[in-house]
Amino acid sequence: MFLKTALLVLRKDFAIEVKSREILYTTLLFALSCVLVFSIAFVKEGEPLEDAAAGILWIAIEFAGTLALGRTFERERYGETLRALLLAPASRAAIYVGKMLGIVVLLVICELLLVPLVALLFRSRLFAAPALLVGLLLAGTLGFAVVGSLFAAMLVRARTRDVMLPILLYPMTVPLMIAGVRGTVALTQSPVDQTSAVMWIVLLLCMDTVFLVLALWTFEPLMTE
């Protein structure tokens, strides 16, 4: 029942996005613009700043993710549909998981475009260890979505939600970003520093677990007025 509810919410968000394509297009455009602007600043005469690619990739993911979070929960504010979801006889944690998975899917789609673009513009060896890169991106994206979805849901009825979301989200996700960037740097070394990369992935998974447990535990009380 838990999984069924989460997948129902995910499928509903997907159906809305297929019709409007609003969040996907704006998030993608924003992420790509971000990378392009950074490439103009950090690539001089065809030579990129050392390790800049890792930082820029994760900054683009975080900024695009914040935009996606805001818009996704704005949809639930219009018509107060989040209240309707909370009133359903399903686990409220499952509703949270469904919304969070939607953010993960959206960010993974963005990353499918972002990673090759960053690799190309910054001449980065991002594809030197593809399996580890996928693991690192998934672990980092999951952690960001776990924290972000909780805060975005919490702020959905706050008038200052657009200001408050980054204020709450960015400090909390700094450890995730550090692990993501350091892991990506390890993957782009020549030769690839597999030991460090695996260590950062494991660290990210540990943080994901802690954040997920806290989010599942606090979602229901936080959403009840």
Next chain:
Amino acid sequence: MTADFDAVTLLEVSRHFGRRRAVSRLSLSARAGDIVGLLGPNGAGKSTVIGLLATLVTPTSGEVRFGGASARALGAALRRRLGLLAHELHLYPELSARQNLTFFGELYSVPAGRIEAALTRAGLDERAGDDVSGFSRGMRQRLALERALLHDPRLVLLDEPFTGLDDRAVSIVADRVRELAANGAIVVLATHDLDLAEGLITRVALLRDGRLIAEEPATTGLRARYRTVVGSA
């Protein structure tokens, strides 16, 4: 777990939002078959009472009991027996009428056959595939009512259910409310419209400044009674 009940009771319930007292020491009960009208001016606490009964708002003090149990004890199973039509309609404008009902139907594990029946009752068979964003307020209101009733709730909470409806639709909704009560539902209806409430509600709870001023059987002359107890109507 089933969580059916035949009465709902608020016992000395207060709800404060910061320093604002939305509801103060309110006690009220309703039984199966009742249509209770929550009447009062703006800010009287009607929507907060609806939120408390819907378990979306927790009391600062006091208790809401469903049958003999509290909302906390009954948990998610209780929500299967609650239906809420709020002022905001709880519909996704990007989805069609059918998609909206199907989504909520699946959340409540409602048999698929009820979706088409609900669309028919809402008078939206012809527009079932159209996005809700293209509907008039009245069409949305009818769809939202059917969404709230899709799972055959025991406690039906209606916050201004007649907003945006024409005379014919008002009459259809009023008949639907009577039918629900006749079938054993507890209906709690918050409205400003005394004319529409009269003849529909069986009991009246008059609220002012978050306090229950009177609770009595609804009789004719509701407007005069309201004016006497609450103030100008």
